[in-house]
Ligand SMILES: Nc1ncnc2c1ncn2[C@@H]1O[C@H](COP(=O)(O)OP(=O)(O)OP(=O)(O)O)[C@@H](O)[C@H]1O
C-alpha cells in the first residue's frame with residue numbers, strides 16, 4: 188500500500204505526527220504575522236533562537252527554554268529599535284536577524300558547542316523522538332488554547348492597534364503575548380523543517396488560505412489544513428523519492444500557493460471574474 | 470464634560486501641540502480644523518492617551534480620560550487601517566463591543582442587537598457579510614462610524630470621517646451626528662471639509678499647533694483666523710472676490 192507502507196517504521200510514524208503538529212500550529216500563528224505585514228519577523232525569531240540553544244546546551248538547561256528566551260529577546264530588540272528611532276521595521280528586523288545569528292555562531296564556536304548545526308538549520312523530522320513529540324503536542328495545545336481564548340482581542344489588536352488601545356485593551360501585553368505565541372510555534376516548526384525553512388510553514392499555508400477566504404479565523408483553519416497537507420505530502424515525497432524532507436515540505440507548500448494563485452475562485456489569476464466592459468459594479 | 474488644560478505634545482523634539490486648552494460639553498458637536506500637519510490627529514490621540522503628553526491634563530467628568538476609555542469611541546484616520554485585512558464589515562462593528570464583552574466573553578443577543586442597530590443606522594446592514602476591501606471608501610467610513618455607535622460611548626472622536634465621502638454619505642453621517650447629539654453624546658470631529666457643512670457644528674476649533682480660534686462657526690472662520698492657521702497665501706486666495714468663498 189502506497190500510503191501505509193511508510194507507517195511500518197517507527198521513525199516515519201513519529202515524523203508524520205511531528206509534521207502534522209507543526210503543519211497545524213504554524214499556519215494558525217503565522218496568520219497573525221501576515222495580517223500585520225510582519226512575515227519576516229518569523230524569520231528573525233527562527234534564526235534568533237540559535238544563541239539561546241547554544242547557551243542552554245552549554246549550561247545544561249532545557250533547550251526549549253533557551254530557544255524561547257532568545258527568540259523573545261529578538262522581538263524586543265526589533266520593537267525597541269523601531270520605537271526609539273525612525274528606523275523602519277524591515278531594517279530593524281534585518282539587523283536583529285543577522286546580529287542574533289552571528290552571536291549564535293560566535294557562541295557556537297567559543298563554547299565548542301556539540302549542537303548539530305545541520306539538523307538545526309535544515310530540520311531533523313526523521314529523528315523526532317517520542318519526548319520531542321509530547322513536548323510539541325503540549326506547546327501546540329497551549330498556543331491553540333490561547334489563540335481561541337483571546338481570539339477577539341488579538342483580532343482587534345492586529346486589525347486596528349490604535350483603535351484597540353483607544354478601547355482600553357492592554358496592547359503591550361497583547362503584543363508580547365503574540366510574540367510569545369509566534370516564538371513557541373517556531374520552536375515547534377523548527378523540529379520539522381529547521382530554522383531556515385520554518386518561515387515556509389508559518390507563512391505559506393496561511394497566505395494560500397488568504398487567497399481563498401474572507402475572514403481571519405477561516406484563514407487560520409484553511410491554513411492549518413494546507414499546512415498539515417503539505418507536511419504529510421512532503422514527507423511521503425521524501426520517503427519515496429529519497430529527498431530531504433524539509434525542502435520537500437517547503438516546495439509542496441509553494442506548489443499549493445501557486446495553485447491558489449492561479450485558480451482561486453475570487454482572486455485567481457486565471458479564474459477571477461473578468462470585469463465585463465461597461466459593468467460599473469466595481 | 471471633557472476638559473483639556475494646557476496640553477502639549479512632542480514627537481522627538483518636534484513640538485506638535487502647544488498649550489492646547491479646550492472644553493467639550495455634553496451633547497456638543499465640535500469640529501476640529503486646520504491644515505495638514507496641524508496636529509489634529511495628534512490631539513485626538515493625546516486626549517485618548519495613545520501618545521505620551523509632555524504637559525497638561527485631560528479630564529472627563531473630573532477624572533483622567535485615559536482611565537475611562539470605555540467611555541470613548543475613536544475612529545482612526547483612514548490611512549491607519551489596512552483595508553486588505555481579512556475581516557467582514559459586520560465583524561468590524563462587533564469589535565466595538567470587545568471591551569463590553571470582557572475577557573473570554575462571547576457576543577450576547579444584546580451585543581448582536583447593538584451591532585445590527587448601528588449597521589442599520591448607517592445604512593450598511595445589507596453589507597455585513599462583505600469583506601471590507603470590497604466596500605467603497607464611503608462605505609468603509611460608515612462601517613467605522615457604526616463601530617463607534619455600537620460601542621455606545623458618550624464621547625466620540627472621529628478622525629476625518631468625511632474623507633473620500635460623497636454628498637449623500639456626508640448627509641447621512643451628519644444626520645447620525647445629530648442623532649447622537651440629541652442623545653447627549655459629545656462629538657469631536659476632525660475634518661478638512663469646508664463650506665456649508667461647517668455651519669452644522671456647534672463650535673469650531675481652528676488648530677495649528679496652538680488653538681487659533683475656538684468659537685461658533687461664523688466667528689471662527691474669519692479671514693484673519695484662516696490666515697493665521699493656513700498661512701498668508703491661502704488667506705490671499707480667499708480674500709480675492711473672484712474666487713467662490715469656501716468658508717461659510
Ligand atoms: N509618529 C510621529 N512621529 C513624529 N512626528 C509625527 C508623528 N505623527 C505626526 N507627527 C508630526 O506631528 C505634526 C502633526 O501631525 P498630525 O498627524 O497630528 O497632523 P494632522 O493635523 O492630523 O494632519 P492631516 O490633516 O494631514 O491628517 C506633523 O508635523 C507631523 O509631521
Ligand SMILES: [Mg+2]
Nearest residue numbers: 509510511546
Ligand atoms: Mg490627521
